[in-house]
Amino acid sequence: MKKNINLQSCIIATALGSMLFTASCKKDFLNVPPQAQQPSVTFWKTQDDALKGVNAMYANLRSWDNVAFNAIAIESTGSDEADKGSTPTDATFFNLFDQFTVTSTQGSLQGFWTGQYQNINLCNQVLDNVPNITMDAALKSRFLAEAKFIRAYSYFRLVRAYGNVPLRLNVPKDNTEYNIRQSDKANVYAQIEKDLTEAATVLPQSYGAADLGRATRGAALGLKAKAAMYQKKWADVLALTNQVMVLGYDLFSDYEKLFRTQNENNVESLFEVQAELLQSNGDASNSQYSQVQGVAGVMGWGFNTPSAELASAYESGDPRRDATILFRGETTPQGDLVPTTVPNERYNQKSYVPFNTRVSGFNEGAQQNFRVLRFADILLMNAEAANELGNPTQALTSLNRVRRRARGNNANILPDVTTTDQTALRNAIWKERQVELAMENDRYFDVIRQGRALQVFGPKGWKANKNEVWPIPQTEIDLSGGLLKQNPGY
Template sequence: MYTNFSFLKRSVLGALCIAGLAGGITACKDSFLDVEPQGQQRQTQFFTNQEQAIQGVNSIYANLRSWPVVAFAHLAITTLSSDDAEKGSVAGDAAFLNDYDNFTFTATQGILNDYWGGQYQGINLCNQVLAYVPTINMDAALKTRLLAEAKFLRAYHYFNLVRAYGGVPLVLIPVTAESSPDQLNPVRNSSAEVYTQIVQDLTDAGAALPARYASTDLGRATKGAALGMLSKVKLYQKQWADVLSLSDQVIALGYTLAPDYEKMFRIEGENGPESIFEIQAQTIPGNCDASNSQWAEVQGSRPQFGWGFFNPTADLEAAYEANDKRKDATILFRGETTPQGDKIDPAAPNPRYNQKAYVPSSVDRACGYGKDQNVRILRLGEILLINAEAANELGQTAKALAAVNQVRARAGLTPLTTTDQATLRQAIWKERRVELAMENGDRFFDLVRQGRAGTVLRAQGKQFVDGKNEVFAIPQQQINITGGKLTQNPGY
């Protein structure tokens, strides 16, 4: 069954295309200008009624699918940097990606600025909603919910930024042509300050968002999404008691593990019983740029299903235990026949592709390869592993084993039984790797928070430098725009 996408079909899909930080976004994409003349109005003129409030929030969701947020920039920074992925494709195609595989990139490279700009575009759209919707005369309950959605999405973007760059400018009001020089050219906040804001936004969102929606609003942020994301943020801060409490709350909301791991990543498995938050994508006939993403297209097996980039490594393949069902559901091997009956070209240029990004040939390609594929951001499998990690750190071994073994049982594996905290920690970290591989871009950031990025990545031949490469370079373009007010990370 296809994802219900009606709430975005009714929207302007980002008609409020207003630049984020000065110079951070060079232009608005036509795909976000579906309704006129609203898209040409100033934002303070636009937010005048309830329908426009809904459209404003929908524009934030639309930005989640944009090229810099889910495609090359996102995958280079979050996935190619890890031991899970290598460049893929063919030798001469997008050779600049090798710099992210090898940690030889410089601050002037465009992908760093693309990722920065895509996140701040989303933040500015959130800030517009949070600034202008409160003054609209409209249904009070709906207003509260829309503001909570905007806070959830702003927190999501800032979580992406703080993990990638460390401390970044904390911009909480809309940036417009009339903004002051200090607003247009902000200084960096500390990582701690950014995390404090993320926690506040997610706490506010969790208190206001509903646990579920009617089918016409499927895909919007829920209470589970806010609490689940907050548990993940607290995980990165090592605030174990909060992590355990929050993940317990999410588990109690009634999500269940999807019975078939492989089918969960097909289009018919979108927004299933395990799903907590997904970036929605669906082809709209006659408007191919309106609501689809290129997350799957850039990773699909070349040349049948996509461009062939960001491929699973041999090291990832070797990380799976014998008989782990997740291996064949995550790695699409050259020459194999998929459960959906597609034979992958035996002469494909790469031995492995991301099977979670695979969209079968039976799916309509009127708008290209894989444009209908949702991007999975948060699901119960991850929450159980977050819960297990927190329980283990707090010495609650039985609780940790119960959570992690639910995930292993679905994978067809025997239960873990160790009661040694250090051994169980390593087992949970490994389980997190193979459960979430090639999915939501956490592996590099996990290695950093675990304090072992240098050791693991140098063993894979990467030129990772301790004290430098835990974060990426602040885009030089942004430093130049601010006249040097933005400072560079050490070593760059």
């Protein structure tokens, strides 16, 4: 488990130290020197310093607060697609999120908040300091664009989870700048859009092998489309997704293999949090995304398990069901038998790493990337926007492209959707998002933005005018001296 750090300490900390790493070949920029400790007073002088500062942003994205328990609690547990998992007495705090009884003092609220502001702090350090470094001008511009993308991604996660949050765009210069008020969520979204617009004008369409996994133009445009979708800016969503659709992305041919480690950063990937198991460097092999969700007692801890509701949501014969859910007693395509003695009926197959890759002394599945944004999501956003704007032809084209990949060569399953009725087509697109993006931390927020949370989550305890957002961590309110205000109902 990782220790929570409050927002002030996140801001004050230089946060480079053990997160510095270099880039020379594929994923080498994940190899963090475990003893790298460079005093901040001698930092931000050279192009290499700038590279290390930028790489530190990417390193933090795979931290505990960003991809493990705290992210799962905030972004997945409340949905109808996931159960707590593990055993009934293990990590019972997840039930507070599942039943919507969580209060502002619960630790995962603080942990997720901390993780996002650590990301933002690292981005702001780059944005404040790199402009003053004498270095290659094009590389400098790219570094600043990468920082804007990751800052926007972190604010997007914050605004979905908490609503109004402090909008910090610089590293505080003195004690008078630590404590700032929350910004209205509309202003947070405006800053997200600004950062992504500026990033998209600079970021390359693709990278060579040495830099795979860095933010691209497509990632910036795609995330901007997603932010626009949450604001119901349908014309923007359509325009942005149309732009992404001509940048060379495509659907990976095999849905199940899409999520295996050997196919990371493939043609469908717009952005992934990079992870690797480096036997020469245990400190860098720190991702616990797969570990916390792996088959309990075999390859992980067994949390965030697919629900019975999700298992029953798929159409008959949909291969995505078996590619998303590891069932107790099944044998995976990679030849692993899920024992019949494990405590849970189902596990998240998208986080699955074959059992024979386990290395003693390392987190199980430490090499598994976390998929943030896929081309399938772009197509479904495009379909939803087109339908909302009265263009069912384009909506059906994008929607059915996703379904056709899923059915492959089996013409007897997943027939094309043909309805042009706007309501029926909207429901079909929402259903497709549920099964296509299952267990990828979107379902909970999707249902809320669709205005269906009371219907879908109400039986679990979800309440309107309260549970649209989670509570602001009480520690943050206390540290602010009451400047930060709690969300209504908490």
